[in-house]
Amino acid sequence: MRLLKLVPDDTNIDFLKWRKLASAMSFILVAISIALVAVKGLNLGVDFVGGQSVRVEFPQAMPPIDEIREKVSHIGLGEPTIQQFGSDKAVSIRTALPEGDKTVADRAGKQLVAGIQKAFPTAHTGSVETVSGKVSGELISTGALSLALAMLGISIYIWIRFEWQFGVGALGRLFHEVALTFGFFAVTQLQFDLNSIAALLTIVGYSLNDTIVVYDRVRENLKKYRKMEIVPLLNLSINETLSRTVMTSVSVMLALGMLLIFGPDVIFGFTAAMLFGVFVGTYSSILMSTPVLVWLKVGPHSFVPRTSAASEGAERIQRKDDGAVV
């Protein structure tokens, strides 16, 4: 049986040729993403803004959104945010919580459900979420903290395992991915909630997988071809790992694609964000993660055993590594 090859053998593509173009494009895309988040804003779920959200299902076709909005705003909890939910029979209706003492929130919940039931007697209300302002503030800060710490922790690990240039490259790449994904949320206005943070963290982890595979090959080649110029060496490393990058990305995107099409609508946004992140990650592991190594002047000397006493331990590890190669 002839096996399928997603990438032909012995590719020799000069990826680094496009490094300025790719970096400029990434820079512009990151800027656009930040601008979009600033201007359009994220469609924050109740997890992060507080408030209440009720899922309402209609037995037959749904009344027009404007009619729902009109009727719900009469309940007296302010202007609602109404969002279609997967099928054309379900919506999520979100309102703010009134100011006041804590019991107000509870009463507002009853008021909303009762109001919806009165306005649409055939509709089925279920899956209520209420998050107070205080809790949502904490969820934002823990979410942001776990994201920032994950990025930092991973970069430190890479710095220790490789060299500082690689750590910087990884951090830059992570920032790129996270920024673009935020931009994705701003453009699509998919709800940004706790699940989205989980999606972002996964994108961070996945990108790192890619970065490390490429960096590992760069490190190996730096030791193998001492005399080679850095640009051709990086090109060689990317080409050597290209079939792996494509194969893994295709299989992960395949899995996520199936989840997007057949999976529960509750995690549609979550899956969409991850799919986008894997797509961006594949692009950046090919075109984004190496230019920074050129600029930060990584060369064979980065991994040459130093003779100072301080790095004797490192030297020993180095030799052991070399021994494994041959």
Add this chain to the structure above:
Amino acid sequence: MLDFPRWKTIGISIILLLGILFAIPSFLPSKTFDKLPGIAQIKVNLGLDLAGGSHLLLEADIDDLQKTQLANMEKTVRAAMRGERGPDDDIAIGELSTAGGKISFLVRDQAQLDAARERLFSETQGAGLTGQRDWTIDVVDTTRIVMTPTAAGQKQAIAGAMDTAREIIDKRVNALGTREPTIIRQGDDRIVVQVPGLQDPQQLKDLIGKTARLEFRMVDPNADPNEAAAGRAPVGSEIVPYAEGANGSAPFEVLRRQVMISGEQLLDAKQGYDGQSGQPVVNIRFDSGGSATFAKVTAQNVGKRFAMVLDGKVLSAPSINEPILGGSAQISGSFSVASANNLAISLRSGALPVKMTVVEERTVTPELGADSIRKGIIAGIVATVAVLTLMVLVYGRFGIYANVALFFNIFLIIAIMAAFNATLTLPGIAGFVLTVGAAVDANVLINERIREELKRGRRVFQAVELGYSEASRAIFDANVTNVIAALLMFWFGSGPIKGFAVVLTIGIVTSVFTAVTVTRLFAARWLHKTRPTTINI
């Protein structure tokens, strides 16, 4: 690298076998599962987002707790100064104030200052490990005693109150007859209540949101209705409003401050019906001390009215027609059967030591949860089949090895989750699918490397050996970074992020084992048996 000693082969086989054994109960329908012997009853829990149910986050009102604490200490101070041996033992005090969270009062006779301090000292306790006390007692301006709660004391009081609150909420939720509720403390001042299968959380919220501080107090017969209407009560009395829906003739009652009996003296509370009106009521029984007090007070006050006060609201204020001697009473006040039952449960379980309010609520209907599971499983199967097919198409025999390893991987993840009684949530399913996608990455790396080494002209054995050893370094680094991300998610994240992190961490560990070790075992056995000179990869 390709030599597997016998013990290693056996070890790996045992792990895989255990994985399958531990995973099986999770796939069984619940009827079959219940028939299993106890030791085999381990399975993956489904999160509320999948099974349906309610999640409530309750927060204690710490200000209220501190106020109560201050009020209690004020009573303690007054009682201590009254003395045990009659009026001549009293220490006269004045200008008592509780402003600013401190208790401050004047000792009239300066000579008794030390004695007063002594008495208070025995009323305060040690708090924390450092031997600090829960209140500090200072003398100011030679006549004034100021008592301040210490930080350690406050902390201990909050911790104690939260423990008690958790126990009481536990009793209340269990009294509802719900299945497997989870009630845990979170942080310093919060309690999480999760009840699977509960669709309407309103009853639950009514039940656990109630402090259930029950008091029996006399109605002040001397109160002037006009004065009371203007919000002024006689000395020793106060104005207490009626509870919503309770049909009192006036919107409030003027009650004596002194509590004749409180909820702590209850023995039991049950929902019942009033003999005459047929209305739902709560029947209560007092303990022996409570019965005696109740009998004494009612005998002295025949013809007068007393009030039953719940959480600062009057439920009803009946007249005492005759002394109530049996130690039981009936609480009436426009109840429905459900609300009477709720009150009975709340009274039985005792009063919450601190007011709790719902700050977060998530309810998922069981239908939606079931729909999510069904779609999640379908998506999981389709995704797995797609990835498996791709692997075989691209890597042939080695793709099949990777696929078999992937199956073991899925079983192992489920087995470990079941063994730790972990909870599978919706993002967890996504994490699962992602692990399936990413688990192949390790095999992709290995197989690509084998291809490369073959291209360089190495022999089959050496190529496979180098494929595994060279790829292992990148696999290790890549997975450690993912574990770092997952651990940080677990520590700092909340709710769904945690569930996702658990599946991811377990998945990373098992996928490295299956994708690297297990496939290598397969490859090694095949190579040793057939000794091929070329391989199709």
